[in-house]
Amino acid sequence: MHDREVSLEERKSSSAMEFEKTKQEFGLEKSPIFVAATEKMKGMKHGPNHSEGDPLEHSQLYVAELNSYIAARTEDFSQEEARILRISGALHDIGKAETQKFDVVSDRQNEVVGASPEQIEEAQNVKFAILSGISGK
Numbered sequence: 001m002h003d004r005e006v007s008l009e010e011r012k013s014s015s016a017m018e019f020e021k022t023k024q025e026f027g028l029e030k031s032p033i034f035v036a037a038t039e040k041m042k043g044m045k046h047g048p049n050h051s052e053g054d055p056l057e058h059s060q061l062y063v064a065e066l067n068s069y070i071a072a073r074t075e076d077f078s079q080e081e082a083r084i085l086r087i088s089g090a091l092h093d094i095g096k097a098e099t100q101k102f103d104v105v106s107d108r109q110n111e112v113v114g115a116s117p118e119q120i121e122e123a124q125n126v127k128f129a130i131l132s133g134i135s136g137k
Contacts, residue, residue: 015064040097095123
């Protein structure tokens with residue numbers, strides 16, 4: 001008997017739920033910076049390398065895949081390492097809306113036509129601010 005293939009839309013739906021769990025685990029839904037950054041990611045073009053959808057959908061799918069990977073390898077990670085991986089997954093594209101540039105003429109993004117060093121630093125500062133807010137430090 002073969003397992004049926006799960007459609008991208010089904011994966012997106014279950015991934016969104018996984019992402020919500022991760023947000024709750026770290027209190028990210030209480031971070032105005034995180035909420036604003038994820039809102040900006042909705043509906044945004046993500047370039048030719050990400051046909052699955054906008055950066056938020058990509059992040060949701062990434063977190064779900066990462067959670068599956070961690071769950072399948074529980075002996076490989078301490079609880080703290082697993083938590084670090086989960087928060088990293090949730091934040092890995094959080095500054096995308098502020099830094100991504102996509103050149104439709106050359107069909108290239110980021111590394112060729114990408115963000116200025118100042119924009120990249122600002123995206124990093126967004127991540128640090130979110131982490132400071134949820135850690136209380």
